[in-house]
Each structure stands twice: as structure tokens, then as C-alpha cells.
Amino acid sequence: MQLGKIRGAIHSTINHSFYNGRKLLIVDYLDYKSKPTGEYVIAVDTVGTGAGETVLVIDEGNSARQIVDRANAPVRAVIVGVVDQISTRD
Amino acid sequence: MQLGKIRGAIHSTINHSFYNGRKLLIVDYLDYKSKPTGEYVIAVDTVGTGAGETVLVIDEGNSARQIVDRANAPVRAVIVGVVDQISTRD
Amino acid sequence: MQLGKIRGAIHSTINHSFYNGRKLLIVDYLDYKSKPTGEYVIAVDTVGTGAGETVLVIDEGNSARQIVDRANAPVRAVIVGVVDQISTRD
Amino acid sequence: MQLGKIRGAIHSTINHSFYNGRKLLIVDYLDYKSKPTGEYVIAVDTVGTGAGETVLVIDEGNSARQIVDRANAPVRAVIVGVVDQISTRD
Amino acid sequence: MQLGKIRGAIHSTINHSFYNGRKLLIVDYLDYKSKPTGEYVIAVDTVGTGAGETVLVIDEGNSARQIVDRANAPVRAVIVGVVDQISTRD
Numbered sequence: 001m002q003l004g005k006i007r008g009a010i011h012s013t014i015n016h017s018f019y020n021g022r023k024l025l026i027v028d029y030l031d032y033k034s035k036p037t038g039e040y041v042i043a044v045d046t047v048g049t050g051a052g053e054t055v056l057v058i059d060e061g062n063s064a065r066q067i068v069d070r071a072n073a074p075v076r077a078v079i080v081g082v083v084d085q086i087s088t089r090d
Numbered sequence: 091m092q093l094g095k096i097r098g099a100i101h102s103t104i105n106h107s108f109y110n111g112r113k114l115l116i117v118d119y120l121d122y123k124s125k126p127t128g129e130y131v132i133a134v135d136t137v138g139t140g141a142g143e144t145v146l147v148i149d150e151g152n153s154a155r156q157i158v159d160r161a162n163a164p165v166r167a168v169i170v171g172v173v174d175q176i177s178t179r180d
Numbered sequence: 181m182q183l184g185k186i187r188g189a190i191h192s193t194i195n196h197s198f199y200n201g202r203k204l205l206i207v208d209y210l211d212y213k214s215k216p217t218g219e220y221v222i223a224v225d226t227v228g229t230g231a232g233e234t235v236l237v238i239d240e241g242n243s244a245r246q247i248v249d250r251a252n253a254p255v256r257a258v259i260v261g262v263v264d265q266i267s268t269r270d
Numbered sequence: 271m272q273l274g275k276i277r278g279a280i281h282s283t284i285n286h287s288f289y290n291g292r293k294l295l296i297v298d299y300l301d302y303k304s305k306p307t308g309e310y311v312i313a314v315d316t317v318g319t320g321a322g323e324t325v326l327v328i329d330e331g332n333s334a335r336q337i338v339d340r341a342n343a344p345v346r347a348v349i350v351g352v353v354d355q356i357s358t359r360d
Numbered sequence: 361m362q363l364g365k366i367r368g369a370i371h372s373t374i375n376h377s378f379y380n381g382r383k384l385l386i387v388d389y390l391d392y393k394s395k396p397t398g399e400y401v402i403a404v405d406t407v408g409t410g411a412g413e414t415v416l417v418i419d420e421g422n423s424a425r426q427i428v429d430r431a432n433a434p435v436r437a438v439i440v441g442v443v444d445q446i447s448t449r450d
């Protein structure tokens with residue numbers, strides 16, 4: 001998993017029933033100090049998050065399909081949780 | 091998923107029935123501000139898009155096979171939708 | 181697999197039973213001389229490791245699911261061992 | 271898929287029956303203007319191509335196994351076609 | 361597949377029966393001119409190779425599991441052969 005911050009949303013018509021009513025969010029990847037890396041991913045929201053929140057993203061098809069509980073979903077990246085706390089030592 | 095812009099098409103004879111009549115498009119990857127990143131992918135079109143359009147690309151084999159509804163298709167990257175709107179905050 | 185060093189932990193509520201009671205660690209990737217590369221991953225601990233330790237990380241869904249012995253776990257990266265010794269020649 | 275140009279061949283004894291008599295080619299990855307990116311892959315030839323030709327490479331295990339029609343082949347990258355034409359607009 | 365050169369070995373206790381008695385090697389990735397790229401991988405040896413040898417590495421879980429002939433092995437990267445010869449043209 002990686003840390004990410006919600007930047008916004010994408011509106012697009014995807015011709016597959018899995019995407020009916022799904023929210024697609026633009027997530028900036030963060031480094032371990034919570035700074036944006038410049039990379040991003042468009043991920044399916046599964047936790048009801050919004051712009052500015054720090055989240056965990058998992059980017060693997062089979063994991064994503066387990067999280068959304070749909071074995072045949074065409075999905076690779078999902079937001080799996082809001083980050084409550086990051087504890088690090090340097 | 092990633093944002094992309096259609097740059098053009100590839101003409102090639104691929105010796106597998108899945109590719110009969112399929113359109114292969116060159117897609118420039120875009121950053122979240124819709125600027126090309128310099129990276130690209132050759133993706134199967136599933137939405138009838140054309141040069142210059144901004145699209146969503148999913149690059150994972152099992153997702154791609156669900157989108158084209160062929161469990162055995164040798165395909166990894168597909169265009170899944172045209173982007174209607176991008177809502178971001180900086 | 182890659183070498184990593186434990187930097188800290190992430191606290192997040194993940195809405196999937198697999199993550200009940202699991203420790204999520206921030207792991208800095210190391211080069212073969214044990215210097216941080218600047219990249220990191222958030223991995224599930226399977227060995228009871230802690231901050232500062234050098235570990236082996238495997239980042240592939242099906243391998244991770246074998247290590248945690250849960251065929252349906254939504255997991256991609258796991259810590260599989262503490263490194264006892266690195267023997268190299270330059 | 272990505273564009274590639276055949277640079278040469280690798281001779282190696284691989285202890286798995288799938289590789290008996292298979293040609294392993296070094297493929298330089300190309301950008302969309304057909305310039306080498308500096309990256310390469312060693313791919314299994316499935317089309318009878320040779321040095322200097324521009325080809326399409328697919329680098330995903332399950333796709334590769336479909337192309338070679340061997341469900342258990344230990345193969346990730348294959349050359350799937352010779353490129354006849356690239357149509358782009360800038 | 362990629363070209364690699366064996367740099368050394370890792371000693372670690374991995375709590376999964378697949379790793380009992382397996383040799384874990386540090387492999388520097390090489391470019392097509394056999395120069396190290398700065399990237400490396402820790403791979404399972406399947407050919408009895410040693411430090412300084414040029415090898416082929418395959419880094420995909422399902423391929424790796426076929427090579428080691430264990431459908432449930434938690435393994436992603438394996439050394440599949442020693443390179444006998446590289447034939448290129450510039």
C-alpha cells in the first residue's frame with residue numbers, strides 16, 4: 001500500500017456495470033513524510049472519503065476485487081482506509 | 091487507472107483471434123493537470139474514441155479481460171472511458 | 181524481494197476483516213548497500229519486527245496471500261523475514 | 271503494450287521444457303516517436319522477427335501465456351506482432 | 361526477463377516451508393551492454409549459480425511458481441538460467 005491524498009474526482013462514463021454509481025477519485029501519492037511525490041492514481045473510493053484527506057491506497061487487481069467484494073470487477077486501485085496516524089522515527 | 095490522451099494508432103498483425111478487428115491506440119499518459127508525462131501505452135479501444143480525446147486507461151490484465159468480456163484475451167491495457175470532467179482542488 | 185528498513189507504523193481503519201489486528205508498517209526500501217532509496221511501501225508485518233530492523237519485503241499479491249495463508253486476503257506487500265546477514269562482493 | 275526494436279538475442283540454458291527451442295530476443299523499448307528509451311526487455315519471439323524490426327511487446331504473464339497457448343508457461347514478455355505503421359498527430 | 365549479475369547472498373529466516381534450504385541471491389540488474397543499472401532484486405536461485413555470473417531473471421509470480429514447480433510458493437523473482445552468449449547489433 002501507499003499513502004495518498006485526495007485531490008479531486010473524475011467524471012467519466014465507463015461501460016461496465018461495476019462502475020455504476022462508483023466514485024472515482026484522483027489520489028496524489030505521498031512520501032512517508034506526507035509530501036506529494038508527483039505521481040497519482042485514479043482509485044475507486046470504498047470508504048466515503050473526500051478532498052484533502054490522507055488515505056491508504058492498494059493498487060493490485062486481486063486485492064481490489066476482494067475489497068469491493070466483486071470477483072469479476074475490472075478494478076486495480078482502491079482507497080481502503082483513511083489514515084488516522086503515522087508514527088515514524090528518522 | 092490513469093488519465094491519457096489519444097495520440098494515434100498502431101497497425102500491426104497480431105496472430106491471435108482476439109485482435110481481429112481491434113483498434114490499437116497510442117495513449118499519452120497525462121498528469122492530473124492533463125499535461126503529458128512523456129510515458130505512453132498502446133491500449134485496446136473499447137469505447138470508440140479518437141485522436142485528441144482525454145480518456146481513462148486501466149492497465150491490468152484481469153481488469154482488461156473483464157472489460158472486453160473475454161476471459162482468455164491476451165490484453166493488459168484498455169481504454170475504459172472518455173473523461174467528461176476533472177474536478178480538482180490544489 | 182527487496183531489502184527494507186522499518187521506519188514506523190500506520191494507524192488506519194480498513195473495512196475488511198483481514199486487517200483486524202494487523203500491524204501496518206512503513207518500510208523504506210534499501211539498496212544492496214543498505215542505503216535508503218527514497219522509495220517506501222506500507223507492508224503487513226508477518227514476523228513481529230520493529231522500527232530500525234532490516235527486513236525482506238515481497239510485493240506481489242499471490243505471494244503475500246500465501247505468506248499470510250489467506251487465499252482471499254486483500255494484501256500485496258508483506259514483510260517475510262528479518263535479515264540476518266548480507267554477503268556481497270563488489 | 272509497448273513499441274520495441276529488436277537489438278539481438280540471448281543464448282541461455284533454461285531448465286524448463288517451455289524454453290526448448292524458443293528464441294529469446296533483446297528488445298529495446300521505443301517511445302511513440304520510435305526512439306529508444308534506454309529500457310529493454312528480454313522477450314520470447316512468437317512471430318519470427320529479427321534484428322532491427324519494430325515490434326509490439328506485451329509484458330504480462332497471463333497475456334503471454336495466452337499468446338503462446340500454454341497455460342503453465344513461465345513467461346511474462348512476448349513479441350506479439352511486427353508493426354506495419356504508426357499513425358500519430360502531435 | 362532481464363539480465364542480471366550475482367552480487368551476493370542474503371541470509372534470513374523466512375517463516376514458510378518453501379524457503380527451507382533455498383538460496384536467496386542479490387542480483388544487480390544489467391542493461392543490454394551488461395552494465396549495472398543500479399537496480400537489484402533478491403531472487404531465488406534455481407540453477408546453482410554464484411557471485412559474478414551473468415544470469416536471466418524472471419520477475420513474475422506465476423512464472424516463478426512454474427519454474428520452481430510449486431503452485432503455492434510465495435515467490436516472485438527467480439534466476440532461470442546462466443547467460444551463455446549475448447548477440448547484439450548497435
